[in-house]
Every structure is written in structure tokens, then in C-alpha cells.
Amino acid sequence: MYKLTTPQGSHSVSAILFDKDGTLLQFVSLWGSWGDCLLNQFTENLEQRGITIPVEHFPTWLGTVHNRQGNITDYDRNGPLAMGTMEDLYAILSWQSYRLGLSWAESMELVHRCRQNAEAMMEERQPVLPLPGLLSFLDECKSHGVPLAVVTADETGAAEKHLGWLGIRQYFSEVIGTDQVTQGKPFPDMVKLACQRLAVDPSTVAVIGDTNGDMRMAKMAHATVAIGISATSDVNTALNILPDADFIIHSFVELGIEGIHQ
Template identity: 65%
Template sequence: MSKLMTPQGSYSVSAILFDKDGTLLEFVSLWGSWSEYFLATYIKSLEERGLMMLGTQLSSLLGTVHNVHGSITDYDRNGPLAMGTMEDLCAILSWQGYQLGLSWAESMELVHNCRHVADAVLEQNRPVLPLSGLQYFLDDCVKHGIKLAVVTADETAAAEKHLSWMGLRHYFTAVIGTDLVSRGKPFPDMAHLACKALSVDPSQVVVIGDTNGDMRMAKAAGAGVAIGITGTSNNTEIYRIFPDADIIVQSYEQLRIGANPQ
């Protein structure tokens, strides 16, 4: 095993499991853009049916932070957009349509149509940006023989695509999406499946994520270390968002890999 060196100490590690959104790539760049298209299309579709949703409700729907112009600037790291599956997000908006008077079937159809519009725009723009220092850290992991996998609340095919857009897919032995397990985060299923794919014991694994759900998954799976990464967030309360983290860092520049002395 190699050594993962952090501001709070060094840890022996055989493998690292990464969350994807907000951990490998900048969350707002990708999902902020997607959510803006999703919500705008949804609201327009409601208005075409003579239905109106208050603008003040928008941030509470998916857990997003909006500026005065309505653009998404941040997100609740323990909210639906950060932690939920695509089915969860669609269910949240479908419930809103139902509450406004649509039948459940019509509301689901409307939401899924809006999702496809947002997906198409995302496919065209591909607004994926890796976190600062990520590629150097991944190269360091590979250099020292550390196995790498992704465990994400996103669907596996989408996760594979986003990693390919960034040119990072080849770093990871396995990509585990929520569609490959019965229970997503914070349950341990994805971490256990990733450990099986990497042929490592969970106790030899580090989990890195941007939500406390990632930390709780790590604890439930018996991972050796759970690291919360804050990214570029200016949220002064960010260090209270990871009550189950062993270590909290702002960026990958604070993590290094070294040889484990024999």
C-alpha cells in the first residue's frame, strides 16, 4: 500500500473511491447549467397550461442557490440535486405539477420531456470542468499503484460520458452508478461493489466526496478514511456540512501520495 498524505496526517491506502459531481468535476458548471435549463423549460411548460409556480419555490425544489438574475451559483451539498438520483429529481418536479392540478401521468410526462430538453442542451455545451489539481493527483495515484473507482448518484452511462468529456475515464478501473445497486448513497452498496471490482477490502479504501452522504456511505461500508472536499465554495458554513468526515480539504493540492516505508 501507499501513503495518502493530508493536512491531518498520513494514511495507508490501496484504493480511492471518488464521488463524481462536485468531487471530480465542478458541480455548478455542469449541474447548475443543466438545472437552469430543466427548471426554465418546466416553468414554461406549466405556463403554457395556465399554471404558475412562485419563483421563491425554485431554490427549495432541488437545493440550488440563485442570484438576482435567477442563475444558479451554488448548491446545497446535502440537498436533492447533490444527493438524489435522476428519478428523485423527476419525482420532485412531478409532485409539483400534481399539486398544481395536473394528473400524475401528465405531470410525469411533462417532467421527462423537460429533462430530455435539458439533457440535449448539456450534450451540446458539455460544461464539464475538473476540480483544481485533480489530474495531477490522479497521475500521482497511478504512479504509486493506487486503484481508482467512481461511485456516483448519477446513472452509470451518464457518468462514463462526463468522465470521457474531461478525458479522465482511463484513470478509473470501475465506474459505479446508482443504477447498478439496489440502494444508493448513503447506503454502502456502491462502495462495496466498487471494492469488489477493485479486489480490495473496504478498510484499505479512501472515499472522497463533496456531501455528507458520501461520508455516511464510507462509514457504512467500513472505509478506512472519509474525506470531504469543499472545492471553490465560499460558504462559511461548509465545515459544518461534513459531520461524518474524517478529514476536510478544499482542494486536491492538499493531498499527496507517497511510498509506504517498508
């Protein structure tokens, strides 16, 4: 067992499970770039068909916040972009183009082309940045031999790639994407699968994430502690976003880990 120290006290844990987007890597650095490309491709293709979409409609589709230029600057931590699967997001856009007059087949073909362009952009730019204090905390965990895993709403292959871009894949014994389970977040399936592969009991692990779906997943799996991570310094805002967190941190600098000698 290991002692995970936090500003609110310490917890005995056998492993730590991390969400990926918004927890290990800065969400907007990756998915803001992807979303901007996807939405731009989507609207350009529709405009070629004589269909114009007001920019103010974008936030309601994927749960995003845009600046005056229409670029993504933030996101709803409990919205589709943060919590949905890739197939959820593509289905949302397909539905929107269907509502605007395209056939369902045309809608799916359009979104597929936009998806390919967005993925090509991501491969070229690899727009990922770690959260503050993450690398030092992962090094600390590694030095003590703490089993670590990733449990993400993303697909496993994409998650492996993003962790590789960030240079941190080697820290994690397991990477569990939503494609490996029957039910994704907020259901406990990913936590249970990760714990099974790590040979630990779910009741002895810590789960760290940036959405309440992560917190609900931890609670449903009976994890020993659900730690929310929030960039906002406003306590009430953080609590509104993460009401089911056992406590909230703002940086990995606030966490420490050490072995328990028995």
C-alpha cells in the same frame, strides 16, 4: 499499499474511491447548467397552460441557490440535487406539477419532455470543469499504480459520459453508479461493490466526496478514511456540511500519494 498524505497526517490505503459531482468536476458547471435548462423548460410549459410559478419556490424543489436572474449559482450539499438519483429529481418535479393541477400522467409526460431538452443541451455544450488540482493528483496516482474508482449517485451511463467529457475516464478502473446497487448513498453498497471489483478490502480504502452522504457511506462501509472536500474557507460552514468527515480539504493540491516499499 500506498501512503496517502494529507495536511492532517498520512494513511495507508489500497485504493481511492471518488464521488463524481462536486468532487471530480465542479458541480455548478454541470448541474447548474442542467438545472437551469430543466427548470426553465418546466416553467415555460406550465405557463403555456396558464400556471405561473414564483421563482422563489425553485430552491425548495431541488436544493439549489439562485441569483436575482433565477440562475443556479450554488446548491445544498445534502439536498436532492446533490444526493438524489435522477429518478428522485424527476419525481419531485412531477409531484410539483401534479400539485398545480396536472394529472399524474400529464406531469410525467411534461417532465419527460423537459428531461429530453436538458439532456440535449448537455450533449451540445458538455459543461464540465475539473476541481482545482484534480488532474495533477490523478496523474500522481496513475504514476504509482493506485487503483481508483468512482462511486456516484448519478447513473453509470451518465457518469461515464461526464468523465469522458472531462477527459479523465481512463484513470478509473471502475465507475459505479446508483443503478448498479440496491441502495445508493448514504448506504455502503457502492463502496462494497467497487472494492469487490478492485479486489481490495473496504477497510483499506479512502473515500473522497463533497457531501455528508459520501462521508456516511464511507463510515458504513468501514473505510479507513473519509475525506471531505469543500470549496468554502469558513471552517464552521465546512464542518456543518460535512460533520462525519475525518477531515476536510479545500483542494486536491493538499493531497499526495506514494508507494509503500515492503
